[in-house]
Amino acid sequence: MGNKRSGGGLTGTQQAAKFLGVSVLSGAVLAGIALPAAGVLGLAAKGTVEGFDEIPAGLKTPPLSERTVILDNQGGTIATVYSRNRTVVPLEKISPYMQKAIVAIEDSRFYEHGAVDLKGILRALNRNVQSGGTTQGASTLTQQYVKNVFVEEAGDDPTKVAQATQQTLGRKIRELKYAIQVEEELGKKKILENYLNITFFGQQTYGVEAASQRYFSKSAKDLKVEEAALLAGLVQSPSQYNPINDTIQATKRRNVVLQRMADVKDITQADADRAKATPIKLKVSKPQQGCITAVDGAGFFCDYVEKIFRTDPVFGKNKEERAKLWNQGGLTIRTTLDPQSQRSTQQSIKDHVYQKDKVATAVTLVEPGTGKVKAMGQSKPYGYGDNETEINYSVNNKYGGSNYGFPVGSTFKPFVAAAALEEGKPPTQPYSSPYQMPYPESISTCSGKPWVNTGGDTLENENEKEVGPYPLREAMAMSVNTYFVQMVEDIGLCPVQKMTDNLGVVMGNGEKVRVSPAPLTLGSDGISPLTMASAYAAFASRGTYCTPIALESVKTSHGKELPVPKSECSRAMSENTADTINTLLRGVVDSGTGREAGLKERDSAGKTGTTDERKNAWFVGYTPNLSGAVWIGSASQQVHMEQIYIGGEYHDKVFGGKVPGPIWRDAMLGALDGRESGDFSTVHIPEPEKDKDKGKPGKPGKPGKPNKPDDGKPGKPGDGKPDKPGDGKPGDGDWDWPGDGGDWDWPQGR
Numbered sequence: 001m002g003n004k005r006s007g008g009g010l011t012g013t014q015q016a017a018k019f020l021g022v023s024v025l026s027g028a029v030l031a032g033i034a035l036p037a038a039g040v041l042g043l044a045a046k047g048t049v050e051g052f053d054e055i056p057a058g059l060k061t062p063p064l065s066e067r068t069v070i071l072d073n074q075g076g077t078i079a080t081v082y083s084r085n086r087t088v089v090p091l092e093k094i095s096p097y098m099q100k101a102i103v104a105i106e107d108s109r110f111y112e113h114g115a116v117d118l119k120g121i122l123r124a125l126n127r128n129v130q131s132g133g134t135t136q137g138a139s140t141l142t143q144q145y146v147k148n149v150f151v152e153e154a155g156d157d158p159t160k161v162a163q164a165t166q167q168t169l170g171r172k173i174r175e176l177k178y179a180i181q182v183e184e185e186l187g188k189k190k191i192l193e194n195y196l197n198i199t200f201f202g203q204q205t206y207g208v209e210a211a212s213q214r215y216f217s218k219s220a221k222d223l224k225v226e227e228a229a230l231l232a233g234l235v236q237s238p239s240q241y242n243p244i245n246d247t248i249q250a251t252k253r254r255n256v257v258l259q260r261m262a263d264v265k266d267i268t269q270a271d272a273d274r275a276k277a278t279p280i281k282l283k284v285s286k287p288q289q290g291c292i293t294a295v296d297g298a299g300f301f302c303d304y305v306e307k308i309f310r311t312d313p314v315f316g317k318n319k320e321e322r323a324k325l326w327n328q329g330g331l332t333i334r335t336t337l338d339p340q341s342q343r344s345t346q347q348s349i350k351d352h353v354y355q356k357d358k359v360a361t362a363v364t365l366v367e368p369g370t371g372k373v374k375a376m377g378q379s380k381p382y383g384y385g386d387n388e389t390e391i392n393y394s395v396n397n398k399y400g401g402s403n404y405g406f407p408v409g410s411t412f413k414p415f416v417a418a419a420a421l422e423e424g425k426p427p428t429q430p431y432s433s434p435y436q437m438p439y440p441e442s443i444s445t446c447s448g449k450p451w452v453n454t455g456g457d458t459l460e461n462e463n464e465k466e467v468g469p470y471p472l473r474e475a476m477a478m479s480v481n482t483y484f485v486q487m488v489e490d491i492g493l494c495p496v497q498k499m500t501d502n503l504g505v506v507m508g509n510g511e512k513v514r515v516s517p518a519p520l521t522l523g524s525d526g527i528s529p530l531t532m533a534s535a536y537a538a539f540a541s542r543g544t545y546c547t548p549i550a551l552e553s554v555k556t557s558h559g560k561e562l563p564v565p566k567s568e569c570s571r572a573m574s575e576n577t578a579d580t581i582n583t584l585l586r587g588v589v590d591s592g593t594g595r596e597a598g599l600k601e602r603d604s605a606g607k608t609g610t611t612d613e614r615k616n617a618w619f620v621g622y623t624p625n626l627s628g629a630v631w632i633g634s635a636s637q638q639v640h641m642e643q644i645y646i647g648g649e650y651h652d653k654v655f656g657g658k659v660p661g662p663i664w665r666d667a668m669l670g671a672l673d674g675r676e677s678g679d680f681s682t683v684h685i686p687e688p689e690k691d692k693d694k695g696k697p698g699k700p701g702k703p704g705k706p707n708k709p710d711d712g713k714p715g716k717p718g719d720g721k722p723d724k725p726g727d728g729k730p731g732d733g734d735w736d737w738p739g740d741g742g743d744w745d746w747p748q749g750r
Contacts, residue, residue, distance in 0.1 A: 073339075074338075300378060
């Protein structure tokens with residue numbers, strides 16, 4: 001009784017409501033009479049009701065967000081992604097039953113009234129006055145369409161969504177004006193088509209086509225009458241009438257729709273009764289969307305593509321613009337991913353490292369000279385369950401990678417060698433390379449302020465038998481720490497800083513490598529596999545560095561081409577320097593620490609790396625047309641890879657050549673199978689003459705130098721020299737390295 005005043009009259013609120021209803025019926029609003037911003041309804045909030053004439057003319061209809069398809073470089077689908085699971089279809093591809101069902105239950109007088117149903121408003125107003133509340137709405141299908149446009153425009157912004165759906169008089173007035181415009185411009189059939197494509201049907205589905213596929217695994221054009229009635233009933237409350245979760249409530253709601261269809265003569269009563277008696281028969285399809293569904297383990301590459309869209313200025317001047325483009329969808333994105341290379345990479349990972357292992361591996365392949373990312377995979381799959389992760393170990397933090405990347409160990413040493421060669425040091429440069437030494441007291445830097453060894457820090461080679469002097473070639477093949485620190489002392493840190501800048505080498509957090517001999521010589525800072533693969537690709541392309549790219553083209557749903565980020569290529573070093581590095585690193589895979597990664601029938605080069613306490617092991621290598629980086633370790637950096645099983649194989653100690661090397665080899669072999677792979681441009685590096693005054697036999701545990709090319713004589717018995725003519729490079733694969741069984745304690749950083 002609280003809804004009536006004494007004497008049986010209406011309350012002020014009810015009188016106001018009646019007044020509004022009469023005003024609408026009289027056509028006052030439709031004639032453009034301005035309504036007050038605060039009146040008898042007591043709605044005093046600013047902007048609650050706008051003057052009708054002040055509402056901007058022209059409803060801005062945003063393109064409906066749709067699915068985006070990500071393709072590989074051959075046109076095959078990698079994954080389908082969307083913020084709205086929607087496929088827009090024309091009215092003729094929607095079942096007539098569906099068209100009739102939605103009109104019958106939502107706005108049965110749709111074809112009889114204009115933008116506003118005056119009879120409907122009067123009926124709703126009368127019932128609401130009687131109940132003292134709001135029990136029935138009066139929005140037409142056109143008004144509902146307009147509201148959905150506002151919701152679509154709000155996207156995933158919760159504040160904007162709330163504003164688009166708030167129950168205020170102001171919003172209703174705006175809907176009225178825009179509904180009038182829409183009726184005039186589109187006509188009934190187009191409004192119905194748009195409504196069926198925009199509205200939400202629950203289960204992350206927008207539009208009737210996606211809903212039909214979700215609940216019945218069929219196209220909307222094939223819906224039966226009872227199926228159409230079920231979907232039409234969902235619109236009022238997708239969660240309450242969800243047939244997957246509550247069949248009883250869904251059935252009741254479906255039958256209400258069927259009866260309404262019979263009442264308005266869309267179907268006969270007999271047809272309605274038969275449909276009511278039919279049990280709900282769902283054929284649910286799981287949403288096949290998102291990077292988690294990517295083929296051939298390309299989930300991380302898929303995620304990398306999304307991160308590029310959300311961060312690269314080419315897709316919008318700020319993050320809001322870029323997010324809007326991505327969420328709007330409807331794009332066809334052709335990427336650089338090569339399906340053969342991706343399958344080979346993922347198969348190699350699967351063969352060598354198990355998902356359940358304590359450690360993980362990440363592999364990235366890049367094309368020299370173009371920067372195109374050809375493959376990207378890791379042993380912990382993309383996902384949210386046990387032994388799965390959303391962190392892309394191959395890329396920088398900006399693109400969804402780890403916070404800092406992973407220490408790269410001795411794979412950094414070729415950058416030092418390249419810097420020294422650019423400074424004019426000969427490829428035969430020798431250094432004393434003692435087993436152990438203090439870091440230099442000071443080393444010059446680009447800033448003019450030298451690095452100073454204030455802590456009296458020292459370093460050593462991991463095996464005490466490794467004592468120089470060594471030339472560059474042998475030091476690189478054996479990965480001698482003290483050699484490269486002496487080289488940095490000689491040339492200074494500045495040339496190495498400049499070389500890393502030229503090669504795009506930054507830490508995983510995007511910052512430059514720290515100016516200190518440990519990071520800039522022995523690779524103690526964290527770097528991503530993509531960064532390393534791209535840097536090494538510059539050696540393969542004879543000194544030209546290209547920034548990595550993942551996109552070939554992007555088209556909208558209307559076929560419009562969008563700009564994409566382009567690789568920026570620049571000269572990082574001279575051709576001669578690159579050719580010299582190729583010669584040095586070819587020796588590493590021929591007979592040095594990376595010989596288990598050698599490709600035998602193809603020109604290949606690379607470098608191993610193992611960090612302190614064996615928390616990380618690397619192999620980075622390349623052929624003339626493909627570069628790849630392999631990292632293995634624990635993302636948390638808590639696992640010491642000693643006495644450990646990886647991929648079902650026991651390892652007393654893990655080092656770069658023993659686990660990452662074979663992963664790289666198998667990935668590259670499959671990626672290059674059936675494809676041309678040219679030859680490196682190399683240089684002749686003369687062997688240093690033997691110190692005749694020493695007269696020492698070869699050191700135990702260290703290979704002797706090959707004989708001079710012109711004498712063809714076997715080495716002396718017991719001198720540690722291989723029994724073969726010298727060929728200008730260390731060994732041919734049968735060098736008698738100590739520790740072939742895997743127990744050789746390689747120096748730190750190998």
